[in-house]
Amino acid sequence: MSATSTAQVLVVDDEPDLRTLYELTLLREGYRVDAAGSVAEAWQQLEAKRFDAVITDMRLPDGQGLELLQRMSQQQRPERCIVMTAYGSAENAVEALKAGAFDYLTKPVDLRQFRNVVASAIQEVTPARGRVAARTAAPAERPTGGDAALQRLVGESQAVRAVKERVAKVARSMAPVLVRGESGTGKELVARAIHACSHRADAPFVAVNCSAIPEALLEAEFFGAKKGSYTGSAADREGYFQAARGGTLFLDEIGDLPLPMQSKLLRAIQERQVRPLGSTQEDAVDVRIVSATHKDLVADVQAARFRQDLYYRLNVIEIVVPPLRERREDLPRLCEALLARIAQDTGVPAPVLTPEVMAQLWAHPLGGNVRELENLLHRAVALSDGHEMHLDLEPAAAPALAPEPEMPNDLQAWLDQKERDVLVKALQDSGFNRTAAAQRLGLTLRQIRYRIARLQIPVPGGADEGDDA
Numbered sequence: 001m002s003a004t005s006t007a008q009v010l011v012v013d014d015e016p017d018l019r020t021l022y023e024l025t026l027l028r029e030g031y032r033v034d035a036a037g038s039v040a041e042a043w044q045q046l047e048a049k050r051f052d053a054v055i056t057d058m059r060l061p062d063g064q065g066l067e068l069l070q071r072m073s074q075q076q077r078p079e080r081c082i083v084m085t086a087y088g089s090a091e092n093a094v095e096a097l098k099a100g101a102f103d104y105l106t107k108p109v110d111l112r113q114f115r116n117v118v119a120s121a122i123q124e125v126t127p128a129r130g131r132v133a134a135r136t137a138a139p140a141e142r143p144t145g146g147d148a149a150l151q152r153l154v155g156e157s158q159a160v161r162a163v164k165e166r167v168a169k170v171a172r173s174m175a176p177v178l179v180r181g182e183s184g185t186g187k188e189l190v191a192r193a194i195h196a197c198s199h200r201a202d203a204p205f206v207a208v209n210c211s212a213i214p215e216a217l218l219e220a221e222f223f224g225a226k227k228g229s230y231t232g233s234a235a236d237r238e239g240y241f242q243a244a245r246g247g248t249l250f251l252d253e254i255g256d257l258p259l260p261m262q263s264k265l266l267r268a269i270q271e272r273q274v275r276p277l278g279s280t281q282e283d284a285v286d287v288r289i290v291s292a293t294h295k296d297l298v299a300d301v302q303a304a305r306f307r308q309d310l311y312y313r314l315n316v317i318e319i320v321v322p323p324l325r326e327r328r329e330d331l332p333r334l335c336e337a338l339l340a341r342i343a344q345d346t347g348v349p350a351p352v353l354t355p356e357v358m359a360q361l362w363a364h365p366l367g368g369n370v371r372e373l374e375n376l377l378h379r380a381v382a383l384s385d386g387h388e389m390h391l392d393l394e395p396a397a398a399p400a401l402a403p404e405p406e407m408p409n410d411l412q413a414w415l416d417q418k419e420r421d422v423l424v425k426a427l428q429d430s431g432f433n434r435t436a437a438a439q440r441l442g443l444t445l446r447q448i449r450y451r452i453a454r455l456q457i458p459v460p461g462g463a464d465e466g467d468d469a
C-alpha cells in the first residue's frame with residue numbers, strides 16, 4: 001500500500017462540487033491530488049508534471065475528455081486515464097476505451113467503484129517494485145509469463161504476428177475484447193495470452209464455454225447461488241464472475257448465450273455487480289471480459305438473436321484470428337510445436353516428419369484449423385511404427401473433379417474450377433514442385449505461377465516465391 005500512497009492523481013471536472021467530492025475521496029485514500037476544470041487547465045498540469053492516473057469528465061467547457069485522452073495517447077503519456085461518462089451513453093464509454101482509456105465510470109459515480117477503479121489503475125502503473133522503477137522500466141512492464149503465453153501461439157506469418165502484437169498492446173487496458181475466428185484457430189490461446197500479458201496475470205483466468213451450460217443453470221453458474229436457492233444446491237456456491245475476481249473471465253462461444261442470459265450479462269458488465277441466485281445482496285466484481293465466437297455476430301444482431309447493446313459492449317476491441325488456410329506458411333512450425341507437445345504428453349518420441357508428409361498436409365484442406373492438424377498428428381503418432389510418420393488422410397485431399405454439368409450458367413467460373421482442380425492435382429502429384437507440375441501440363445514456370453496466383457491456390461511459400469528446386 002505504501003507505493004500507492006504516494007501516487008499522483010489528476011481530476012478533471014468542471015463542476016466544483018463534484019471535483020471536491022472526487023478530490024476528498026482520493027485524498028482519503030492517501031493519494032496526492034491535483035484538479036483542473038477544463039481541457040486547457042488539465043493540459044497545463046500535464047505539461048508541468050507526470051501523474052499516475054487522470055480521471056476526467058467527458059463533457060468539459062472547452063472540449064471533450066476524449067480529446068484529452070487522444071492527445072495523451074498521441075504523446076505516449078504514461079498516465080492511466082479513467083473517463084466518466086453520462087449514464088446510458090454506451091457509445092462514449094466504448095469510444096473512450098477504444099481511444100485508450102484504462103477504464104470508464106458512469107455518472108452518477110458510485111464512490112466505492114470510483115475508489116476501486118482508481119486503485120486498479122494505479123496498481124497497474126505501480127507494481128510491487130515501486131513507482132519509479134515501473135516507469136523507467138516501461139517496456140518490461142509485461143510480466144515474463146506473458147512472453148511465454150505469446151510463444152505458445154506458434155506462427156511467424158504476418159497474420160499471426162499481427163495477432164500477437166495486438167494481444168500485447170490491448171492486454172494492458174480493461175477494455176473488453178472479442179476474439180473472432182473459425183473453430184480451432186486458437187481463440188482460447190489468444191484469450192489466455194491477453195490475460196498472461198496483463199497485470200491481472202496473477203489473478204485467475206476463468207474460461208467458460210457458454211454453449212456447454214444448460215440454460216436453466218446459466219444464471220447460477222455465472223453469478224453464483226445461495227444454498228437452497230434451487231433444487232439440489234446444498235451449499236453457497238460462487239459463480240464464474242466471483243471466481244474470476246481481479247482476473248479475466250473468458251466467455252467462449254458467446255454467440256450461443258440465450259437472449260435472457262444476454263440481458264443479465266449486460267447488466268453485470270454495466271453495473272460491475274452481480275447478484276447470486278437467492279441472495280438479496282449484490283457482489284461487486286472486478287473482471288475483465290474477453291469473449292470469443294466463431295459466428296457472425298453482426299448477422300445475429302441483425303436477426304435479433306444477439307443483443308446489439310451487448311455486442312457493442314463486448315466488442316470494444318476486436319481480434320480476428322485467421323484460419324489456417326490463410327497462413328499455411330506456419331504449418332512447419334506448427335507441426336514441430338504440436339509434435340513436441342504430443343511427445344511430451346505421451347512420453348513417446350515424435351516420429352520424423354518427412355517432406356512427403358509435409359506436402360500431404362500442405363495439400364489437405366484443414367478446415368478444422370489447428371485443432372484438426374493437432375488431431376491428425378496425434379493419430380499419426382499413434383499409428384506410426386517407429387521412425388517415420390504416416391498420415392491417414394481422407395482420400396479427397398484435393399477437391400475431386402466435379403461431374404461435368406450439362407451447361408454451366410457461369411462459364412468462366414466453371415472453367416476456373418476445372419483449371420484449379422487440374423493444377424492442384426498436378427501440384428500435389430509433384431510434391432508441390434512447380435517446375436515439374438508445369439512441365440507435366442505443358443506450361444512454363446511463369447505460366448503456372450501466374451495461374452496459381454490468379455486462382456489463389458495455396459502453395460508452400462506462396463505463388464511468387466522462387467523456383468522449387
Ligand SMILES: Nc1ncnc2c1ncn2[C@@H]1O[C@H](COP(=O)(O)OP(=O)(O)OP(=O)(O)O)[C@@H](O)[C@H]1O
Nearest residue numbers: 152153154155182183184185186187188189370371
Ligand atoms: N497458433 C497456435 N500455436 C500452437 N497451438 C495452437 C495454435 N492455435 C491453436 N492451437 C492449438 O489448437 C487447439 C485449438 O485451439 P483453441 O482451443 O485455442 O481454438 P479455438 O479457436 O478456441 O477453438 P473453438 O472455437 O473450437 O473453441 C488447442 O490445442 C491449441 O493449443
